[in-house]
Amino acid sequence: MIVSFGHVLVLSGLLFLLGTVCAVTRRNLIMILLGVEIMLNAATIAFVGAALRWHDMEGQVFVLFIFAVAAAEVSVGLALIIGVYRRTGSVDPSNFNLLK
Amino acid sequence: MTLYTILFYLLAVVIVIATVLAITRRSMVHAVIYLVVSFFGSALLFYLFGAPLLAALEVIIYAGAIMVLFLFIIMMLRDVNLLEKMFPLSQWAPAAVMAVIYLVVGTVLILTDPGARAPLIGAVATPRDFGRFVFENHWLTIEIVSLLLLIALVGALYLGKLSRKSAAPKSEGNP
Numbered sequence: 210m211i212v213s214f215g216h217v218l219v220l221s222g223l224l225f226l227l228g229t230v231c232a233v234t235r236r237n238l239i240m241i242l243l244g245v246e247i248m249l250n251a252a253t254i255a256f257v258g259a260a261l262r263w264h265d266m267e268g269q270v271f272v273l274f275i276f277a278v279a280a281a282e283v284s285v286g287l288a289l290i291i292g293v294y295r296r297t298g299s300v301d302p303s304n305f306n307l308l309k
Numbered sequence: 310m311t312l313y314t315i316l317f318y319l320l321a322v323v324i325v326i327a328t329v330l331a332i333t334r335r336s337m338v339h340a341v342i343y344l345v346v347s348f349f350g351s352a353l354l355f356y357l358f359g360a361p362l363l364a365a366l367e368v369i370i371y372a373g374a375i376m377v378l379f380l381f382i383i384m385m386l387r388d389v390n391l392l393e394k395m396f397p398l399s400q401w402a403p404a405a406v407m408a409v410i411y412l413v414v415g416t417v418l419i420l421t422d423p424g425a426r427a428p429l430i431g432a433v434a435t436p437r438d439f440g441r442f443v444f445e446n447h448w449l450t451i452e453i454v455s456l457l458l459l460i461a462l463v464g465a466l467y468l469g470k471l472s473r474k475s476a477a478p479k480s481e482g483n484p
Contacts, residue, residue: 211313211357215425220321222415224328226408231332234401239337239383243344246375247328250351253367261358261429266442269360269434270450273443276370277454281461283375287382288465292472294386 217258224251238290238300242283249279313431316357324350335395337383341376348372358429362436 225248232244253272260268294300324347331343352367395401419425434442443451 211311211429211431212317213425214427214429215419215422216317216321217429218419218425219416220325222419223325223412226412227325227328227332230404230408233404234396235332236396237337239379239386240332240340243340243379244332246371247332247344247347250348250371253363254351254354257355257358257360257363258429260360260434261432262427264430264432266434266439269363269439270443270447272355272360272363273366274450274454276366277458280370280375281457283378284461284465285468287378288468288472291382291385292468295472300386 211261214258214262217262218255221251221255221258224248224254227251236301236303238293238302239287241302242286242290245286246279246283249275249282313357317354320350320354320357323347324354338380341379341383345372345376348376359431359433360439361433362439 228244228247228251230244231247232241235241235244253275256268256271256275260266260272290300293305297304327343327347327350331340331347334340334343348367348371352364352372355361355364355367
């Protein structure tokens with residue numbers, strides 16, 4: 210026995226909350242993207258814990274797909290940030306309130 | 310209390326502390342380095358939970374590729390002032406209060422649920438078994454994911470080309 214399943218869920222929920230706080234309270238597009246990464250990582254911890262809890266590899270397969278989605282999301286997101294930085298010279302989201 | 314239990318709590322403490330340090334740093338480079346520490350902890354946690362292939366992938370993809378990509382971008386934006394202005398306390402305090410409420414409610418909900426008290430029995434999915442399982446049961450999803458990665462590659466290239474083209478005339482107009 211390692212630990213009870215609930216403790217894994219609490220750790221994963223705590224990490225998810227930290228990621229949300231980072232994404233909500235920072236004024237920097239790169240830090241917001243980092244917050245999303247922390248949230249995805251928290252989800253993978255919950256999935257791996259569940260895979261061990263029910264001794265089923267489906268949970269681990271989901272983690273593989275989350276890795277792929279995270280890589281795709283971060284590459285497109287960072288390309289968007291670079292584009293927006295070249296246009297306005299800033300990465301502060303409060304500068305991007307003009308829809309044109 | 311076995312050795313594995315102690316290892317789990319040790320890793321959990323390291324991960325949470327590293328993540329808290331990462332999201333409170335004002336310098337983005339420091340944040341990324343602390344996050345690499347946090348992802349290494351997650352990789353060890355995966356190994357503890359019997360997923361050695363996922364532990365390797367976490368180090369390679371998350372701590373390696375994604376974080377190095379972040380570092381490259383931060384270095385590209387070097388002339389932006391690295392120390393961002395934070396929101397005033399009165400603006401992010403409500404968010405923090407709600408986060409704490411969610412945390413308390415979620416923790417109580419999880420820990421009072423009898424299903425969550427089930428112990429985790431150690432087991433290992435070897436990379437060979439895991440790969441066989443993935444390609445026998447989820448081969449179509451693998452193809453779809455490879456398509457997603459291709460689309461992301463094309464999209465990132467297109468966005469990069471688009472912003473370079475539009476930046477040239479724009480930069481004369483607004484200094």
